[in-house]
Amino acid sequence: MADTIVPLAELARRRSLGEAPAAGGCRAPAGGRAGGCGSTAAPADMPPAVWEKVKRHPCYSVEAHHFFARMHVAVAPRCNIQCNYCNRKYDCANESRPGVVSERMTPEQAERKVLAVAARMPQLSVVGIAGPGDALANAAATFETCDRIAQQLPDVALCLSTNGLALSEHVDAIKARNISHVTITMNAIDPEIAAKIYAWVVIDRKRYDGVDAARLLIERQLDGLKRAVAAGLLVKVNSVMIPGINDQHLREVNAEVRRHGAFLHNIMPLISDPAHGTRFGLDGQRGPNAAELKTLQDSLSGGAKLMKHCRQCRADAIGLLGNDCGQEFNMAKIEPAAVADDPGTRQAYRAFVDEEQVQRNEASARAARTLRTATGAAPMLVAVCTKGGGRINQHFGHAREFQIFEADRDGVRLVGHRRTQHYCQGGDGNDDVLDRTIEALDGVSAVLCARIGSCPKDQLTAAGIRAVDDYAFEYIETAVAALFREEAARDVAPARTA
Ligand code: CLF
Numbered sequence: 198m199a200d201t202i203v204p205l206a207e208l209a210r211r212r213s214l215g216e217a218p219a220a221g222g223c224r225a226p227a228g229g230r231a232g233g234c235g236s237t238a239a240p241a242d243m244p245p246a247v248w249e250k251v252k253r254h255p256c257y258s259v260e261a262h263h264f265f266a267r268m269h270v271a272v273a274p275r276c277n278i279q280c281n282y283c284n285r286k287y288d289c290a291n292e293s294r295p296g297v298v299s300e301r302m303t304p305e306q307a308e309r310k311v312l313a314v315a316a317r318m319p320q321l322s323v324v325g326i327a328g329p330g331d332a333l334a335n336a337a338a339t340f341e342t343c344d345r346i347a348q349q350l351p352d353v354a355l356c357l358s359t360n361g362l363a364l365s366e367h368v369d370a371i372k373a374r375n376i377s378h379v380t381i382t383m384n385a386i387d388p389e390i391a392a393k394i395y396a397w398v399v400i401d402r403k404r405y406d407g408v409d410a411a412r413l414l415i416e417r418q419l420d421g422l423k424r425a426v427a428a429g430l431l432v433k434v435n436s437v438m439i440p441g442i443n444d445q446h447l448r449e450v451n452a453e454v455r456r457h458g459a460f461l462h463n464i465m466p467l468i469s470d471p472a473h474g475t476r477f478g479l480d481g482q483r484g485p486n487a488a489e490l491k492t493l494q495d496s497l498s499g500g501a502k503l504m505k506h507c508r509q510c511r512a513d514a515i516g517l518l519g520n521d522c523g524q525e526f527n528m529a530k531i532e533p534a535a536v537a538d539d540p541g542t543r544q545a546y547r548a549f550v551d552e553e554q555v556q557r558n559e560a561s562a563r564a565a566r567t568l569r570t571a572t573g574a575a576p577m578l579v580a581v582c583t584k585g586g587g588r589i590n591q592h593f594g595h596a597r598e599f600q601i602f603e604a605d606r607d608g609v610r611l612v613g614h615r616r617t618q619h620y621c622q623g624g625d626g627n628d629d630v631l632d633r634t635i636e637a638l639d640g641v642s643a644v645l646c647a648r649i650g651s652c653p654k655d656q657l658t659a660a661g662i663r664a665v666d667d668y669a670f671e672y673i674e675t676a677v678a679a680l681f682r683e684e685a686a687r688d689v690a691p692a693r694t695a
């Protein structure tokens with residue numbers, strides 16, 4: 198665990214090189230300036246007090262997710278409901294989906310682990326409890342863990358995720374502990390639809406099934422949402438998009454959660470694989486493809502704000518979103534005695550990010566000017582290889598995911614991500630991986646990366662995807678805007694591009 202905390206001088210050097218300010222051992226992920234949360238100043242539609250809660254939370258702010266890390270501590274094994282997409286028995290170190298965890302821990306172990314991570318990762322800004330079961334079905338362990346962390350790291354925000362069944366009764370305890378962010382997973386507000394998603398719920402040791410169970414769950418979720426908002430908690434609603442079951446209905450869910458004061462709505466694709474042993478997986482229920490998810494998200498403008506950069510994290514995920522390094526911190530690697538915290542490294546890192554964001558704001562203004570000069574171009578999707586910091590700073594062959602940006606004359610927006618595997622393996626390119634990558638980039642016009650070899654570049658070109666490394670180490674937004682203008686110039690008569 199040497200070379201753990203990144204010194205500020207090193208961060209400044211990396212910035213001058215356009216590299217990500219990543220913590221030791223973990224590569225940083227990607228992002229872009231998107232949506233209403235991408236500014237260092239409080240956006241016009243957000244009170245300053247809310248912005249204070251949002252600006253360093255990687256899930257609540259797309260801008261923050263370039264720079265700040267969350268960690269989950271898996272202290273909540275039990276659940277009080279059964280979703281048809283969940284099987285917590287299945288684990289795989291490479292698996293990234295909610296409910297998956299390699300080891301469960303006690304509150305005391307969680308405290309030691311958080312201190313160990315904080316010592317290596319100045320980016321850490323949020324500790325969340327997201328399972329592997331339900332945080333509030335394990336309220337005692339959840340709250341003891343939060344108390345221990347608040348005592349040790351008062352500048353790190355506390356966040357929890359719940360199915361909402363037991364939220365109402367715990368709102369006061371959440372508020373008293375200064376847990377600032379709560380996520381409720383709500384997949385339906387119609388009991389008939391919800392009954393197709395949940396097998397049962399348990400309330401006061403009594404089990405309910407079918408539509409009765411669904412109705413009770415929905416009532417409690419909405420009541421918990423209202424109470425949490427009234428208590429001043431920042432509430433996000435997660436919904437799993439399940440084609441043929443709730444995909445159309447999620448429009449109503451979006452409107453309803455907005456009406457009840459949810460700050461964000463995060464619509465996630467169903468992950469369904471028979472190997473996971475879930476009811477949906479075994480029944481052959483498919484998840485939505487990227488285009489279906491985007492179509493639904495696009496149809497929801499005007500409802501609750503949407504989160505589009507979720508990575509459907511494991512319940513023991515650690516690091517910047519999309520770059521889980523939880524395996525580097527399993528309990529066998531954590532010292533038996535808690536390490537002392539040094540908040541100065543986090544403060545220095547946050548000051549560094551504040552400076553960097555001033556430069557990004559300037560870049561954002563340049564990008565907006567560039568876009569205004571691109572007349573007549575159709576919107577385009579661009580895939581970006583990045584290790585974080587909002588820059589194009591990763592080789593194509595090293596990417597494990599692509600950030601997907603949409604560009605049009607109105608702006609450059611992060612609209613999602615597509616997963617892949619390293620194309621470059623031991624110095625050689627893997628053609629099977631490249632074929633799958635090309636498939637994953639369906640609908641994308643161009644890839645921006647720090648470098649790419651001629652072989653994958655030619656194959657991408659043959660598939661109709663331009664691979665461009667001319668913008669290496671530039672800010673993503675300015676590069677995508679410049680590429681959009683290039684494309685516009687290709688598409689229209691020369692006279693219009695002057
Ligand atoms: Fe964790 Fe969730 Fe808090 Fe974030 S995750 S408890 S709000 S700190 Fe984030 Fe992960 Fe998506 Fe969740 S990317 S699955 S939305």
Ligand code: SF4
Pocket residue numbers: 276277278279280282283284295296328329330331359360
């Ligand atoms: Fe699994 Fe979470 Fe559903 Fe419980 S609420 S069954 S842990 S997905």
